[in-house]
Amino acid sequence: MTQTPSASKPAAKPKATARGRAYRGVSIEKRRAERREKLLRAGTTIFGSVGFHGTSVRAICAEAGLTERYFYESFSNSDALLSEIYELTTSQLRQLVSRAIAYRSGEPDAMAEAALTAYFEFLLDNPHSARVIMVEIMGVNPQMDAQYRRVMDDFANFLVAVFRGLHPERRHHDTRDYLLATGLIGAMVNMAMRWMLNGYREPVADVVQAARFILISVNNQLSQ
Amino acid sequence: MTQTPSASKPAAKPKATARGRAYRGVSIEKRRAERREKLLRAGTTIFGSVGFHGTSVRAICAEAGLTERYFYESFSNSDALLSEIYELTTSQLRQLVSRAIAYRSGEPDAMAEAALTAYFEFLLDNPHSARVIMVEIMGVNPQMDAQYRRVMDDFANFLVAVFRGLHPERRHHDTRDYLLATGLIGAMVNMAMRWMLNGYREPVADVVQAARFILISVNNQLSQ
DNA sequence: GTAAAGTGACATCATTCATTGTCACTTTGG
């Protein structure tokens, strides 16, 4: 794509004069990174409001204040943009939740409270991102399905790890634990989705409390 | 759409000769119904394999063995077809689950077992339908979002009703109960989705057991 | 038998959109 074949001369050392010079005092790398950033932001905004389907590359570029050329500089098509947005957003979310938990390690109730608060508050504060990761990602193409599956797995495995930390004495039962974690993640996601689709009516605390109730219930049952 | 303005004569009694005659011994109503049925089946097959997006009306008609004309006879566009498929499938599923439960009323564990078995077996037996109701429906348009919300509400309310039947003495707490039920439905759906995306690897019984564990956990916690 | 209704295959039209290309203008580096 960004090859510089140097047709006539057999590729001597490319002078500093060549491609990749600075512009308006900004290096090529920085300019590219800024444009990419703008596109990611614009993509989140549009995918999270208009929706992925029915959003054209033109529209994303207009929102980003860039022209199509720069879209294709960073992404090969809108699927790639969506995929990248999904990856970044979910990893941000994972980090938020991890950190929230890290501060309360050992106290199941406090951990759940902190993790869930971090989760639901993120969605409330970033409604466009929320919509992208919960709705727009679905059914785009098989690669995206796989990506979704992988992210869900990550969250489920994370939860399994936390539960095992709380019940170190308990014998591991991989399939069962994994299925349970998947279910619990689904519970959180579905509560979040309904909360979102209803316009975030209930206070965060209420949603957190109900979600916590489910986590605690299962944790208690596991302790029997 | 199917108006017969009868341009010249001011709409006298339409003779039996008029529109709507039988063809190959089949009445107009029956022919229409059969075509509609074919389209619903074809739509499920294609939406559930290729996906809703990226499926054209032409493709649906080819699968149904009909021409476009007959598509528009029954549906105004593919969104309408998807909506109808979703409605029919979820109501079938609701009925299956209701019946499964009805036979075991009063026994929480048996009820959960029966309901969940009915649910997961339906998905296993109808993978195309499964994909349509769990994946393809998402993010199509705002009306479909509302429909999804409504169906999820129905299932959640159903679950609330069951729980209240099991705990008649308990004071109702609408928002809380509703949130809990939404979470639990989400747990079942997410387990189903992962099960599906992984190609229905685990035996139904394992999935049912894990799902039941979550339901029972919450039920027990509620009993405290 | 025959005119109208029904059917099937396919054409047509208009639109949308991804992707690439053009051109005038600005900035850079020497």
Added chain:
DNA sequence: CCAAAGTGACAATGAATGATGTCACTTTAC
């Protein structure tokens, strides 16, 4: 200063597809 690189606005191209229309053929009702 000036040639090359960078930029922005926008045109051009081609493909897909929703929706409607055409036409030859079959079936029906009388």
